[in-house]
Amino acid sequence: MPGEGKEIKGPLVSVIAVMILAILMIGSCIYAGSRLSGSSSELTAILEKLENDILSSDWESAEKNSRDFEEKWSGTKGFWAALTDHSEIDNIEHTFSRLKKFVQTKDTSLALAEVSVLNKFISHIPDNQRITLENIF
Secondary structure, X not given: OHHXXXXXXXXXXXXXXXXXXXXXXXXXXXXXXXXXXXXXXXXXXXXXXXHHHHHOOOHHHHHHHHHHHHHHHHHHHHHHHHHOOHHHHHHHHHHHHHHHHHHHOOOXXXXXXXXXXXXXXXXXXXXXXXXXXXXXX
């Protein structure tokens, strides 16, 4: 019965192809989530330093940390833009623009408020992109 082997072979190849694609998709999601979490942690660490500088009125260090954040963000936003809603990226960009100006003008209250908002935006994205039942349904 030479024809029997061919009947099983076709569906088996399809099942294997679907399994390989599923594994690749899951692996890609895990990689992207890991990278989002890692870059989010790095950005929030810089924001924490910036917040401490603002609280202690160390404006020179605050401006340095602001530049550090901007440099790290410019290297990160392209990857994030590929994975997230562009309005989220715009929110970060706009908030950071205001924060920079408040640091330059040494406005403690407004700079602290913007650091808090920026921190929330940045920590929210990896949580929002993580694969959970809540995000799927």
